[in-house]
Amino acid sequence: MSKPKNWPISLPYLKAPLHGKDISPTQTQFLRTKPLHLPAAPASSPATETPCPHVKIQAIQDPLHPAYGQHGLFATRNIAPGGLILVYLGRVHGQGTTSDESDYDLWLDREMDVATDAAGEGNEARFMNDYRGVGGVDRANAQFGNVWCERWGEVCVGVWALGGAKKKSKNKKKEKDVKKNDGRGIQKGDEILVSYGRGFWEDRRKSGHGGGDDGRAAAL
Ligand SMILES: C[S@@+](CC[C@H](N)C(=O)[O-])C[C@H]1O[C@@H](n2cnc3c(N)ncnc32)[C@H](O)[C@@H]1O
Secondary structure (H helix, E strand, C coil): CCCCCCCCCCCCECCCCEECCCCCHHHHHHHCCCCCCCCEECCCCHHHCCCCCCEEEEECCCCCCCCCCCEEEEECCCECCCCEEEEECCEEEEHHHCCCCCCCEEEEECCCCEEEECCCCECHHHHCEECCCCCCCCCCCEEEEEEEECCCCEEEEEEEECCCCCCCCCCHHHHHHHHHCCCCCECCCCECEECCCHHHHHHHHHCCCCCCCCCCECCC
C-alpha cells in the first residue's frame, strides 16, 4: 500500500520530509545533526513508516464534532503513554515562505527559523484535530515534540502519546498537564487530539474564522 486509506487524491503523500528551496545550508546542517538531548526513533520504528500502522484517517461523521464534515486521525492500536505515534511530515521551510493562511504549519525550531507545513503535501499527521469542543474530551491525548529520525537522518516533529508517569519537568505547566492525564495513553479507536495552542484560535477569531499553549503553531 503506497498511500493510506482516505488520503485525498489531489494531495501528494510524503514518505520523507520535503525541504523547500529556501532552506539554507545552516538550517540543513541543523536538521541533519543529531542533538544529544533529543529522543531517537530507530530506522525500523513503525512511527516513521509510511503509511504509519499506528493510525488511520477517518471522516468525522458526528454532527456535534467541531470538525464535522472534515477528517480526523484515529489510533489503530493501543499506544502507551509517552510512546511515539508518528511524525508530522510536510514541506520544511524557513519563515520567509510561511503562509499566514496555512492551517497545517508547525514550528520545528523557532530559533533556527524552521517550520513544517503540511498544507500542500504531508502524511497522516496533518489530519489531527484540536481537542477543543470535542465531546467527552477535556484535554489533548497527544502532543508535539521533536524527535531524531534514524530513517531519514533528520530532526522531525514527532507526535507523542500523553499520560503515564509523573515526569519531572522544569516547565510547571507541562508537568501539570502530564499529571492530569489519566495515564492510560491512547486506546485503539480513540481520536488522536492535540492542542494547536490558544494562539491558533485567537488568530482565527481575530480573522473571523472562529474557533497555543504549546506555541507550536507557526502560521497554523
Ligand atoms: C490541521 S487541520 C486538521 C485536519 C482537518 N480536520 C482536515 O480534515 O483536513 C486544522 C483544521 O481542522 C479543523 N479543526 C480541527 N480541530 C478543530 C476544533 N477543535 N474545532 C474546530 N475546528 C477544528 C479546523 O478547520 C482547522 O483549521
